[in-house]
Amino acid sequence: MLTVYTTAPSCDGVSGSRFRRLAVDAARWTEAAGYRGLLVYTDNTLVDPWQVAQLMIEHTESIVPLVAVQPLFRHPFDVARAVSSLGFQYGRQVDLNLVTGGFARHMYELGDTLDHDGRYLRLLEYGRIIGQLLAGRPALTHQGEFYDLKTARLTIPLPGDLTPRTYLSGSSEACIEAARLLGAARLFYPRFIADYAQAPDVLRGNGIRLGIIARESTEQAWRVAHGRFPDDQLGEQLHDLAADAVESAWHRKLSAEAQRSSAPREGYWLYPFRAYKTFCPYLVGSYQEVAQLFGRYLRLGISALILDVPHDEDDLHHAGRALRLAERAHLVS
Template structure:
């Protein structure tokens, strides 16, 4: 989508308790084919306790698409780094395209408690750093790997099948960059730091660390007019008191920096496209931009000026949604390019 400088990544649908396995696979197929048709380069595949196995979901979505890649969420408690690297190489060789990785430290408190994992927030990112270094080394070097870390040690570990991967199938790494610990790991792994941001004007005069590629996660609903876009958004994400209470509870118990930041009040002028409604009601995991195409594109231009080039967008539910997302990114890129000539 748009130029090679901007990466737009969709999201695999979440599995729901009211779905059968066949129904969920059909949702994946619909979403993946739509995302590919409208130019998304990849799809985020979730991996928390409530979801399908992400590797099976990734293999399935790759089986009926031609170009789109999975961005698979991985965390140290679920799988050894050797198995991650081997799975990446295997899927890449089978489907002849990249398999990307989204490294997470484990943000759901109850999921960590179920594993009896008591590692503190910053130390979990240290663990992710070691984890990612082993994965990258196994995928990129032909020699056996010896690694001595605090959390992981390997001696002469060799992933032979990685030698058959094509050079254009190199994995993109992403990691949450909202905290200092997450940003440090992004630098360490040469990963793209994905942030959950406030409106652009909140960052006026704030400098950002150099040496990191930046991205963000957001939902987008745009239409020809502001009124039409907001009508769609409010119909799709109505106020939900129970969902709001659940979100407030998780905000209190989470040690995630971005969860705390999005849980605090965000003040925007009337008519501004930035909206936390779906997030606050527990209906989505990120802020949204809602409005006329020009207004949404203008906010995206602001993020581009901040240095963001990777955008993880909520799964578009219709072809119209996906088309609008493509259009606003095209508009934003054109405006940004003209401003930098």
């Protein structure tokens, strides 16, 4: 069964009141579409994701925020307490996307000197502590390389049915090992489907993040796509500058591919990423075309999909039609 999330909007370039409206709208659209929840991502420049998660919970009935959690921003005890506090106050679940941080400048600003693999070792310890605290142990004593806790416990326990689903973002060997040890799924920004011919099991049991622009006809879909993401040379230059400052393995690989060619490949389109408008590839085409292409990812065993930030409520309606076609065809096959 495929789990679908959308993505919360960014606060970049908008007022606080405008951002609140955008976030609440996206949450309500997601709930109306029947999807599980929304990814709330994080970095040094964005609104605190836990505040966004609480805002969305207060304005919906059932959606589950997928909160990006970075060890430099919160102690693992504080993350566990935030999860249990939201469960206590609202009876609602929160999922976790454990991230190491991607931009070298952001790590420098926070005085983080760990290398790439070291940050995943810290993330592994971080995730284990959060999981142990949320499991309701009477007290946790932990002396590790990065954290030291002495008989720490949550006084507000989390009901078992609200235990978070946990994801790790990344594709490096260090990420693979951390996810394995935590029992977590990984999140990918997927390459074109044919690129998995030599490694068909890479995506099995994991999630991918994609934008989808689907319409009745191919021409309608591409008209929307080009209107939303026109040629942007400044955006391309900004992307290239940012790519040089990123240590993330997936970002470097996808950037290299986008710089070689961002022309569509059977509806798989990297130009929005190339123009620095988003951080994921897009699938563009008629409902049937998108369903056929997405169905190939389903056959590789993906378990979760994170859709890009919805432009409007119709975006989720159109994407949903293509996804349902793909899922029905997958079940029949």
